[in-house]
Amino acid sequence: MAHHAVLLSGLRVTHGDEGDARFVHYVLEHGFRYLRGDAAHARFWDAPMFHPAANTTAYSDPLQGVLPLYAVWRAVGMSPDRAFQFWAFTVTSLNFLSALWLLRKGVGASSGAAMVGAVLFAAGSSRINQANHPQLLPQFYSVLAVGALLALARPETSRRAGAGWAALLVAACVAQLYAGFYWGWFLGFFLALTALVALGFPDTRAKLFQGLRTHGPALLLWGVVGVMALLPLVQHSLAAAREVGLRSFGEAEGMVPRFATWFHMGDTNWLYGWTGRLKTFARIPVEGEHRMGLGVLTLVLAGAGLWHARQRPVARLLMGVVLVTVLIATRYRGGLMPWWLVFHGVPGANAVRAVCRMGVWMLLPASVGLALFLSRQAREGKAWVAALLGSVCLLEQGQSGSTFDVAAARADVQWVAGQVGSGCQSFLYSPAGGNEPSWKYQIDAMWASFERGVPTLNGYSGNAPPGWALEPVIRADAASAARLDEAVRAWARARGLDVSSICRIETPPPH
Incomplete structure (x- = not known):
């Protein structure tokens, strides 16, 4: 369900386009080469892009929490492209297995029902619609955290056993943040929201206070350990935020969910693709980010399942959290957006640009x-x-998303790498009259940097260092060429580079 396009192609293609998907792959490959001890990747937080800027890895998700799942495939001899595909297979499998565990052991669903629910979690339409953002695939740590929380809420859980569950809860939260900021922040947000909803029901309020009395010391102890473990990530992220600034609400406004967002399946859905042409969905700004629907039958049955089980605390809490989330996150007529208060009032919320990914x-x-x-x-x-x-x-979840040819992308990278001379201390790839999007050339250069072991002035990430004005990087005409030349000189002056040491590649690939 999740990776049929890749599997049926014989691994010839990979999900997404040559932009965000290859950038996520770049971060993972940089991490692997750091672990391997490559000289060009000796400092994990200083990925060799935007040369010579430092802390560039922190401009986006460092993906340390899921790096081992990529490194193991590279360590056994797979090529980078094949290892990335198997990383995605591994992450999706872990999403499925963790959900299966939660539904069977935590919720008590039957084996068949748990299988269906686990497939929905791992390969639901909303998740696969985000396949071009592979950093959004790994969410199994969050499932482990929820399972640990359910165990801590059971009255029969002893203090000794609770210490183990508390350790799992904290470790899962820390690992989820290291795996990606969005799911890490949303995990903390939804746990806090669940605690607030729990206060609204007498039985869940009693369970919450009893759990804190019984397991509070263990949670506090492991919480301190978790905070210490997060310090490197926090320090580098804050340093990057001080350098590039925080998001404004204007950047997030177009990606605050509309009412239609919760039902939008996208034009590549097998059953509902025709709805993508409807004005209600087609006119949504940044439409691709709003494809969060799960299908009519799935929504009806999921809602009915929670409602019929409303005597169970877990079902009532989930219904309450879903209701509150939809109410505070939806943009209403007239531009009313309660999320504005969350964005400005909750720590870390101003780093969440694509709010509808919730x-x-x-x-x-x-x-x-x-x-x-x-x-x-x-x-x-x-x-x-x-x-x-x-x-x-499950049929409602079927998607035929975008893919790109792995060999073609690799050929472009090899061509750029072949233009980087042995005496180059750094290089800039700025093709004259290139017909591809500028971001593709930036990422081609970043991957060519891997091949040659030479840092590049090119860059692509969630942010860019101050003073870096090399986007767009295409020399489309005399005016754009002059602008790029001046931008290179200004960057070199500001960063203490010798302009003559920067190799310039200005010819696009022959094709």
Whole structure:
């Protein structure tokens, strides 16, 4: 469901386009070469792009929490492109297995229902619609954190066992932040929101206070350890924020969910692709980020499953969290956006630009609700009904997303690398009259830097260092060529570079 396009191509293609997907791959490959001890990657936080700027890895997600899942495939001899594909397969498999564990052990769903719910979590439409942002794939740490929280809430969990669950909860939160900021921040936000919702029901309020009395010391102890473990990430991220500045709400405004966002499936969905042409969805700004729908039947059954199980605290909490989230995150007519208060009032929220990505988080309560509904059908002797409904729900998730040819992208990189002379101390790839988007040339240069072991002035990330004015990097005409030449001289003066030591590559690939 998640990677059929890659598998059916015989691994010839990879999900996404040659922009964000290859950038995420670049960060992982840089991390692997750091672990391997390559001289050009001796400092993890100083990836050799935007040369000679420092702390460039912190401009975006460093992905340390999922780096081992890539490094292991590279260590056994896979090429970078193949290792990246298997990294995606591994991450999706772990999403599935963690959700299966949570639904079986934490929620008590039947095995068949848990399987369907776990597939929904790992390969739901909203997640696969974000496949061009592979940093959004790894969410299994969050599932482990939720499972640990459920264990701590059980009255039969002893202090000794609770210490282990508290350690898992904190470790999962720390690892999720190291795996990617969005899911790490959303995990903290939704845990806090769950605690607030729990205060609204007498039984869950009692469970919350009892859990804190019983397991509070262990949570405090492991929490201190977790904070210490996060210090390197926090320090480098704050340093990057001081250098490049924080997001303004204007940058996030176009990606605050509309009412239609919660139902938008995108034009590549197998069953609902035709809805992408409807004005309600087509006129949404930054439309690709708003594809957070899960399908009519899936939403109905997931909601019904939670409602029928409302006597269970976990079901009521999930319904409450979903309701509050939709209410505070949705943009209303007239431009009213309650999220403005969250953006300016909650620590870290001003680093969340694509707010609507929280729709992917809704896969967790949706998978719980669907599993509970299907389990109920099975208990009532309607296993065939459960199988049929579960199959249709999964069919609703089917997507035919974009892909790019791995060999073609690699050939462009090899061509650029071949133009970097042995005496170059750094280089800039700024093709004259190139027909591809500027970001593709930037990333081609970054990957060519790997091949030659030479840093590049080119760069592509969530941010750029102050004074770097090499975007767009295409020499389209005399005016743009003069602008780039001056930008290179200004950058060299500001960063103490000898302009004559910078090799210039200005010819695009022959094709």
